[in-house]
Amino acid sequence: MADIKDKGFNAFKMAQEQFDKVAAKLSLDEATCNLLREPIREYHFTIPVRMDDGSVKVFKGFRIQHNDARGPCKGGIRFHPQETVDTVRALSMWMTWKCAVADIPLGGGKGGVICDPHNLSSREQETLCRGWVRQIARNVGPVQDVPAPDVMTNAQHMLWILDEYEKIAGGRFPGFITGKSVGMGGSLGRTEATGYGVVYVLRELLKDFKMDISKTKAAVQGFGNVSQYAVDLYSKLGGKVVCVSCWDQAESKSFTFFRPEGVSFDEMIRLTDRFGGIDKAKAKEVGYKILPGEEWIKQDVDILIPAALENQVTAETVKGIAPRVKIVVEGANGPTTPEADEVLNKRGIIAIPDFLANAGGVTCSYFEQVQCNMNYYWPKEEVLSKLDEKMTKAFHEVLDLSKRKAVSLRDAAYMIAISRVAEACKMRGWV
Ligand code: NAD
Numbered sequence: 390m391a392d393i394k395d396k397g398f399n400a401f402k403m404a405q406e407q408f409d410k411v412a413a414k415l416s417l418d419e420a421t422c423n424l425l426r427e428p429i430r431e432y433h434f435t436i437p438v439r440m441d442d443g444s445v446k447v448f449k450g451f452r453i454q455h456n457d458a459r460g461p462c463k464g465g466i467r468f469h470p471q472e473t474v475d476t477v478r479a480l481s482m483w484m485t486w487k488c489a490v491a492d493i494p495l496g497g498g499k500g501g502v503i504c505d506p507h508n509l510s511s512r513e514q515e516t517l518c519r520g521w522v523r524q525i526a527r528n529v530g531p532v533q534d535v536p537a538p539d540v541m542t543n544a545q546h547m548l549w550i551l552d553e554y555e556k557i558a559g560g561r562f563p564g565f566i567t568g569k570s571v572g573m574g575g576s577l578g579r580t581e582a583t584g585y586g587v588v589y590v591l592r593e594l595l596k597d598f599k600m601d602i603s604k605t606k607a608a609v610q611g612f613g614n615v616s617q618y619a620v621d622l623y624s625k626l627g628g629k630v631v632c633v634s635c636w637d638q639a640e641s642k643s644f645t646f647f648r649p650e651g652v653s654f655d656e657m658i659r660l661t662d663r664f665g666g667i668d669k670a671k672a673k674e675v676g677y678k679i680l681p682g683e684e685w686i687k688q689d690v691d692i693l694i695p696a697a698l699e700n701q702v703t704a705e706t707v708k709g710i711a712p713r714v715k716i717v718v719e720g721a722n723g724p725t726t727p728e729a730d731e732v733l734n735k736r737g738i739i740a741i742p743d744f745l746a747n748a749g750g751v752t753c754s755y756f757e758q759v760q761c762n763m764n765y766y767w768p769k770e771e772v773l774s775k776l777d778e779k780m781t782k783a784f785h786e787v788l789d790l791s792k793r794k795a796v797s798l799r800d801a802a803y804m805i806a807i808s809r810v811a812e813a814c815k816m817r818g819w820v
Contacts, residue, residue, distance in 0.1 A: 400479035408482070411803040414796075420820040421811050428478055430454040432528060436502065436520035441510050450521050452500040454534055455481035458813035461532055462498030463488055463567075463751060465539025466521070466546070470505040477501050483722075483744060484751070486806035491748040491783050493755045496810075498534050500525075506541050518549040526557045531564040531762065537754050538568040548573060564761035567754035576757035578772035579750075584618025585773060586749015587694065587720045589780040590741050592626060594716060597788060600691070603627030608688040610634050611697030612646075612657060613665030615720045615747065619694055621654045633657065634685040634697070635667050643682025646672050689713050696720025704728040710738070719743035734797055742799040744806070745787055752779050 405426050412422045436448045451474060454462040464484040467477075477499045485497025502521060506514055522529070529536065538547055551566045551574075558565075563574035571577055595602050605628050609616050612635045620630050632647040646652070646667055656675060660668045669679055686693060686702070687709040695701045698721055702710075707729040717733060717740040719725060725733070725740060733740050753776055760766045767775075791801035814820050 399475050401475035401482075404479040404482045407803065408807065411800065411807050414800070415804060415808055415811070417807070417811055418820070421814060424814060424820055425456065425807065425810060428453045428455045428481055429457065430528070431474075431478075432525055433474070434524040436517060436524060438513055438516045438520060440513055448502050448504050448517060448520075450500070450502045450524060451477050452525050452529065452534065452536075453477045453481040453498060454528075455497040455499075456485045456810055456814075457496035457498075457534070458810055458817055458819065459489060459496055460494035461496065461530075462534040463493075463495040463537070463754065464497055464499040465537045465568075466500040466502070466542050466550075467540040468502050468504050468506045468517075468542050468546075469540055470503060472501040472503045485810055486803065487744040487748050487751055488755075489806035489809040490745050490787065490802050491752050491779060492786075492809070493752055493779070495535070495751075495755060498536075499539075500536055501539075514546065515549045518546050519553040522550045522553045523557065526554055529565070530554070530558065531562050531758070535564070535754075535758055536566050537751075544568055544570045544573075544575065563764075564758045567757040569757070574757070574761050576753055576760055576766070576772055577769035578776065579753045579757065580614065581618045581621075581773065582753035582776055583615045583747050583750035584620075584696070584720070585622050586752065586776060586780045587615065587619040587696065587718055587746050588622040588626065589749070589777050590746050590784040591623070591692065591694075591716065591718045593781055593784045594718075594739065594741060594788070598715070600715075601627075605629070605692060606631050606688075606690040607692040607694055608632050608685045608690045609652075609694045609696060610685050610701060610724075611665065611695075611721070612661055612667060613697065616665075616694065616696035617654070617658065617661075619696055619718075619720055620652060620657070623694075624651070624654055628692075631688055631690060632680075632685050633667075634682050635661075635665055636682075636697075637669070638664065638666050644669065645680040645682055645684040646677045647680050647684070647688070648677045650676075652677075683709075686710060692716045692718065694718050694720050695724035697724075699723035700726060702726065702729045702733070704732070707732045710736075714738055716741070719746045722747065730797075730799065740797070740799060741784075742802050745783060745798070745802045748783065749776055749780055752776055 481499040488495040569575040629651040634645040702725040
């Protein structure tokens with residue numbers, strides 16, 4: 390499930406190939422395959438923005454709805470200068486599978502604008518957000534398509550979009566968009582949701598392996614939103630994180646922060662800036678060894694949690710994985726390349742695939758939408774306990790199928806997701 394913008398790499402082609410492989414295993418009929426390997430609807434439009442200097446700049450915007458047979462489409466809006474239609478197509482398809490495997494009643498969508506928000510003033514960004522939703526207002530909404538923040542968009546962008554949508558729709562529709570701030574229709578627990586979800590599925594796999602979590606060690610790549618809360622919950626359950634790695638903005642390279650007696654979540658948070666970078670000098674003072682960035686994957690641990698970015702467990706780096714490692718939990722999107730995945734399978738290392746492991750985020754966004762629609766908000770404990778229940782159930786369905794069919798967790802997760810969507814299309818009489 391890569392999120393890759395390399396020249397020559399086509400994410401949509403890769404998403405279609407993944408789909409074709411599983412469709413063949415499921416013996417899906419031709420019409421269902423033709424329907425599911427393409428987005429159901431695509432909107433491409435232009436957004437004129439009056440810039441601060443008085444000139445007008447025209448931006449290109451997209452919304453792609455891959456499939457809504459199981460419910461309204463769900464997916465982020467990204468602002469990125471190298472955004473491509475094919476990236477958005479692929480991401481919308483992956484959202485369909487993620488919602489289906491988590492068994493939430495939503496489909497898959499994704500949107501974007503080709504722009505670099507770093508070069509736009511706050512007023513220009515606001516105009517862009519309002520312009521985006523004006524072009525698409527009739528085709529999105531709480532019962533059609535529900536956007537959320539993604540790369541380089543945040544709660545403020547979502548609130549501008551919501552405000553403009555509500556002006557057009559003539560009412561208050563907080564369930565139109567998720568990722569809003571708490572108090573403005575956002576859900577408690579959203580910050581923790583993805584990282585905690587990663588650990589809920591890990592905890593279940595360890596139970597299946599009859600491994601006591603308090604006797605396990607993990608190495609984590611990244612110390613941002615997903616990794617911080619994965620470290621937090623895994624440590625609370627008794628596991629020991631021996632290192633985290635992160636990107637150093639000043640030196641333009643990554644470092645691994647290693648401490649054999651374990652990483653302290655609270656201490657690390659104090660040393661971390663808002664971009665997930667860690668202060669090296671202060672970390673040394675409290676006993677961390679600073680190793681090169683790629684060292685995180687070579688540690689003598691039971692569990693690896695890549696939770697930073699795509700393309701990290703590759704044909705090359707997989708060679709460095711220690712014999713002790715039994716589990717890779719993919720917190721990030723697309724951290725493992727297909728070649729590395731084959732090596733993991735051969736070595737008997739179990740990978741919990743990204744679109745299952747990090748589905749806690751979208752599941753909590755769904756809870757946000759539910760709470761907005763009720764106009765009643767749950768306490769954090771209730772949100773997190775519902776999240777645990779959903780993730781645990783989804784994980785066991787995948788684990789059971791992988792055992793029954795003797796396939797990897799990744800293949801089992803795809804088989805469940807694709808069959809659910811195919812079944813919904815059939816029941817609606819579409820194919
Ligand atoms: P984030 O920006 O909060 O944190 C990213 C972290 O990765 C930072 O600590 C950064 O220093 C580190 N990093 C960047 N480049 C690195 C490198 N080369 N080596 C080591 N560390 C590096 O991002 P996030 O929200 O935690 O997202 C992480 C991944 O999880 C992404 O792939 C994202 O698409 C995926 N994801 C996030 C969510 C969510 O709810 N946040 C949901 C689903 C999937």
